[in-house]
Amino acid sequence: MYKHALVVGGHGTIGQIMVANLNKLLNPPIVTVANRQSHHAQLAQTADVIFFTVKPQDFSAAATATKPGISNQLIISLMAGVSTTTLVQQLNNQRVIRAMPNLPAKIGLGMTVWTATTASTTTDKEFVQALFRLMGQQLEVMNDQMIDQATAVSASGPAYLFLLAEQLLQAASYIGLPADQARLLVTETLRGASTLLADSAASPASIRAQVTSTGGTTAAAITTLPLAELQQYWNTAIMAAYQRAKELSH
């Protein structure tokens, strides 16, 4: 297994999540963080796995600074929009894993989707699986296209549910619930419903049917919603996120 990890951009949001989980996984943990002022190449020379958690627009500078210290170490990128091909070319290294986490990784409930080049070893893959399991669930996919699709669904996904929460809070206030009580009701309902769904093999439609009796309150709400149109809006929204992920990918 790996002894020494370098996290380029380790003081950022995703970087800190990686550092915290590497400290749990490595035994003993040796985790170095590179900030803008660091001597990246020097730090890279002694590391056997190097993470990139900078913003995509900062990757080129970070790659140029790190490249002289890279000699076939495992590279793991958590950056949106930087393709596996670009990572391999700019770092001149074949052993690359590209991963896309989401924000709940911060509390160990993330969904991380990743893809590995053929030069990555079984040990490399076992290492990232163990690491990403500490952050929640993980899924290996075949290629960058599936990373872009996952970006539209799971990486951007928490924001869609925050939007639903915002709108339910507004609606709760509209029918007269105090804001603090509405927040508790909405957030705990989202938590409970998503846990129930995650723990069940049934489809969301069938669980919804179980809690929707004919002539009841849930049916009264749902029959007012234009479900087919709503589905169209979601298709358009998720497609827009996927297209944007492809546009940003270089």
Ligand SMILES: NC(=O)c1ccc[n+]([C@@H]2O[C@H](COP(=O)([O-])OP(=O)(O)OC[C@H]3O[C@@H](n4cnc5c(N)ncnc54)[C@H](OP(=O)(O)O)[C@@H]3O)[C@@H](O)[C@H]2O)c1
């Ligand atoms: N946040 C999310 O929910 C999320 C989810 C999935 C993927 N991602 C991906 O994760 C990456 C980082 O996002 P973030 O939200 O964590 O950004 P962030 O909080 O801004 O963190 C990026 C860090 O990189 C540092 N940095 C910039 N250039 C550097 C360099 N040359 N060498 C070393 N460090 C450098 C920044 O330092 P300064 O403070 O000096 O700028 C900052 O501390 C992005 O590519 C994003 O697409 C984020």
